Amino acid sequence: MHAEMLVLQFPREVVDQPIIYRLVKDFDLEFNLLRAAINPRQEGLMVMELRGHPKDFRQGLKYLRGAGVKVRRVAREVSRNEERCYQCGTCTAVCPTGALHIERPDMAVVFEAARCSACELCCPACPAHAMEVRLNRAAV
Numbered sequence: 001m002h003a004e005m006l007v008l009q010f011p012r013e014v015v016d017q018p019i020i021y022r023l024v025k026d027f028d029l030e031f032n033l034l035r036a037a038i039n040p041r042q043e044g045l046m047v048m049e050l051r052g053h054p055k056d057f058r059q060g061l062k063y064l065r066g067a068g069v070k071v072r073r074v075a076r077e078v079s080r081n082e083e084r085c086y087q088c089g090t091c092t093a094v095c096p097t098g099a100l101h102i103e104r105p106d107m108a109v110v111f112e113a114a115r116c117s118a119c120e121l122c123c124p125a126c127p128a129h130a131m132e133v134r135l136n137r138a139a140v
């Protein structure tokens with residue numbers, strides 16, 4: 001069994017096609033969806049863990065790319081620079097896994113590294129540039 005965290009970008013032309021359905025049905029892959037969104041340009045974004053037999057996995061990625069989907073393997077680690085973070089909370093709105101969240105009652109913005117999928121969505125969202133991408137942990 002092979003598993004990887006992926007960020008998939010669907011161009012507007014294919015966003016309404018049953019691409020994920022075919023990925024499961026034709027390539028026998030399983031997925032755990034962490035985030036799905038459509039941006040104002042009507043492009044789709046999905047963050048998911050995809051798993052299956054290595055051969056099926058490779059063929060599934062080939063199918064995705066052939067269908068026009070941009071596939072990015074998440075192969076980095078994201079950390080928070082605590083000196084830069086000023087606890088504004090902006091990042092919690094984009095974090096698909098809940099790794100960045102607000103804890104009550106003191107409303108502290110917590111970064112829980114174990115829940116981070118390294119999707120990097122928080123990096124451009126942080127006004128203080130506190131979320132940093134570190135060394136690769138897997139081959140891309």
Ligand code: SF4
Nearest residue numbers: 085086088089091126
């Ligand atoms: S957006 Fe940046 S500065 Fe604001 S809480 Fe998140 S990491 Fe800290």
Ligand code: SF4
Nearest residue numbers: 095116117119120122
């Ligand atoms: S990279 Fe940032 S947005 Fe993505 S899961 Fe980790 S903390 Fe959340």
